[in-house]
Amino acid sequence: MARSWATVAEFERFLDEGGIVEPVDEMPEEYRDQVFRFIELHANSELMGGLTERDWIPKAPGLRRKMSVLAKTQDEIGHAHLLYMVAADLGVKSRTEMLEDLFAGKGRFHNVFHYQAVTWADQVAIAYLVDAAALISQQAVFKHCSYGPYKRILRRIVAEEGFHMRHGEEMLLVFAEGTDVQRQMFQAALDRWWWPTLHMFGPPSKPDDVLLAWHIKSERNEDLRDKFVQKYATLLTGYGFQPPDPDLRRDPDSGKWVTGEIDWAPLKATLANLGPDSARRVGDAARHWADTRWVRDALEARAAAEAA
């Protein structure tokens, strides 16, 4: 049964009381737009992340790792698939429009997928740090998200990302307990991925952030980043690795980790699709899309023939 609200204030009261919005509801247009953009960003990021993962299928060391990379690729493409369906239901853009925008360089996806993974240790750093950061963010959204279909997809994504994290931890231990060469490889990867991972949470939330006001997100960016830093600065230094932040220190009074000042310029560049590896990533994705056109054409032709 579709519900409607006479005023935005009434809608906000509904959200504040823990109300869950469904696609059939007559939600305010701006809410629709914000939820859509949020899910589209997530879907694009899963897709671009899956394509990145895919690059490593032939290069993963050993059968077990190859299986895990294959599975993660499927996981992420599968998550994108579910999320694009949920996003398209909002009626702002069709699935094809979202994909075409992405491949034309007009879509947005998470900053971490605008960088190149240079060695296998980069993949390990991504699995260990980026997947953990993504999970922290997604758990926070999942807990209180006001948009029903997204919240329900997230409960599965969160369970699966938890499993990715376990892969990351296992792979990290191989490097941490490995030879000097392996430890140096991971340290070099950490030097590349530490800051982008911190950027991934976004700049500090504005006081009037509508995503928070409408319970699309439930926690401030800086709080989630802090949660990540407290846990991972402890773990990494415990393994004898050093995040590339000369000002990273424990506050003597609170015992909490404090980072140096964060330079937001690299994040801004990635948001404009002008990151170090953006052009190649988007170009590769666009080429895959063009190369697989015959599959979509064939599927549509069959569907049309069956309908006739």
Place this chain on the structure above:
Amino acid sequence: MGGPSLSVLSDRPERRAAPAGRASASEPSGDGVWGRSHHSSTSDPEGQKRLNQVWAALGAVDDPEYPGVSIVDLGLVEHVRVDGAVVEVDLVPTFSGCPALSFIAEDVRTTVGALDGVADVAVTFVSSPAWTPERIAPAARRRIAENFGVGVQLGTKPVACPQCGAAALREQSLFGPVRCRSVHRCASCGEVVELIR
């Protein structure tokens, strides 16, 4: 008896020779209801007690992708053998390429290995019988639907939408984020649903 082990995943593939006291391969597999078809065997009376403890411990090992749902609930445990302080557990993978297998084996070794009087735990993945969704316990099917919005496809029986209950799911794609699930859309409420198949 089980088919060839997936030796690459097994901790000790060379231990496939059946030890004394193993249940007969031709033992009837029960009425097909979950739980009845799973064999247990032991060679001594004291072992029976341990066998029960091992099953209870396995009931607390969650599947890595469904927190709160155990590998016993999912019907992954095919056979448990206790021989003195040695426990052998045969598991049936849902799909042979499932990336969670090594973690499941590790969790079984840790959990069962922590029991009093257990010195060694051998985990083997068997490729026969094949896992089917029917092996999931009925109560677990309901829990998976409620907690994860994932339905269970039993044969060709229509599945109720976990969101609205209508039997109106339309397949969108044969594969979803994991190998053992397909993606559907509910024609009644519009929900995007996955089914374990």
